Amino acid sequence: MAKVLFINPVVREEDVPRHVPYGIALLAAIAIEKGHLVQVYDANAWRAGDEVLDTVLAADHWDAIALGGITTAYGSIKKIAQRARQACPNAKIILGGGVLTSLPTEIMTWLPQVDIGCIGEGFITFPEILNSIDLGQEEFNQVRGTISRNAEGSLVMAPQRSLLHDLDSLPYPAWDLFPLEEVYFPNSTALFSEEGMMAERRLDINMSYGCSMICRYCYHLGISGDMRYEVDKNGKPSGVSFDQPGTYNRTIRYHSPEYVVNLVKHMHDKYGVDFVTFLDENLMTMDRTSGGTWLGRICELWHEKGLAPTFEADGSWSGVCWSGTSHATLCNPEILKIMRKAGCVHLVYGYESFAPHVMKTIGKGATPKTNIRSFHWTLAADIRPVPNQIIGFPNEDFASIRMNMDAWKDLGIVVKPHFATPYPGSEWFTVYRNSIERQYGGNLEDFILDLGDATKITAVISHNFNAVELVGLRDMMLNFDYRHLEEYEMIWRDNHGIKEGAPSTLYSEPKLKKAS
């Protein structure tokens, strides 16, 4: 059986490592279940540098080195792939996750060290790749869901892999292979609620895949039915595409409530977990898709299994508190109250903006009115809403900026907004690709290397403001500096020839152009 080394790349270097990589933990469990010999080196957890990485690569004769992550891990992945190729010339280097899926051809071109890319979901594809390695195969174009190199070194895409529908057939993640006691549990704190702050043994779970919404800045990693294969004139797969204006596909999948709660019970009993974060894109989508039964049943079972927390006077608890993601339009007061009773303490809302004209363009299916309604419902249920905000949308203007500042004041929201960022795989990446490339001197890889968690500015998609303006405007928003904002608006209007009283915008609906 294949000797496999998983390496979790470094991500969000500015913060301590907080999240066991759920996908790698699942794939490691699947590989073990299939009888392979597995080791995990969690480079993100250890942050130990190149010397240790070289020791890891030299620790054995690896048949496969598996890397994966989200797009923002690209810089680390590139470095690891280079060192791995040098240290282990005979190992097959496999890359998967969002980073590869969003731009398979480009990434395989930029990383010649990678032998096989796993496009989209790896639950079936990855063990099939390992099986091919065991059989001594040198070409992988018969494994669906892969991109690899043929004998001539050209890239070959195999046909698309179907999504796994029986999610409950998945084993539990191999958490034992990650430094829980050494790294992750000491970093349990999640500053989103009092309970999150006090968490001592937190782990994350992902119990559903997909989201019914079509947010133009969002990317679903090819696991939500959002990915389509393009074919060449011979009918062979030649690339992938994602959301485009007017073309959206979604597949919603979720674990059964029994699987969810049995998994949490296992985490509580085996690891002493006191807090669970649902990483799911949007818990409320699942609840709606299930006819409003999914979350309620999870909460019922949470009580039945004795996981619902009981609190002491000092705020500590026994049981398992939890948090997740909600949606302004899809939530309702009844389910929020039920969730709170079962231990839900905070919910992340992508409110994004309190300006109606901005909300209309982002595909969120929410309005400032539903934002505010859900905000009050959530507080009334005694759950802390985490009100995420974004500035720099394509039609962001002075009016929307003031609307946001007014809403933050009225609602007591304390926030430093993200910058609207066109991550690869999102509709806005497709729409604005030419502009993004121009902003990076024609070098798309530089943009990928520059991407972070959208707290710093990268490629600008605002029609009205450049990077300098957006950074300055954000600072004025944080300080509720209406005076300087007004002053600058006059300068901006003058620069752009827009008279006072006319809408402060140069925005027009973007048209899709093919990448050059």
Add this chain to the structure above:
Amino acid sequence: MDVLKGNFQTKKPATLNKKSDNESLEDRFEREALKNLGGSIAFVSKKKVLWGDEDQN
């Protein structure tokens, strides 16, 4: 400390050595200061500066 975790014993161990295990005080200070950068919190990143050049005296 072993940095590899798995379901078999590797031929050679992979451990954190003392050098990379213990972050230097300088690195720790700069990391913590960076988190709170702003206002009167400012510092010199010693790895990024050369000093002692006679021309600067």
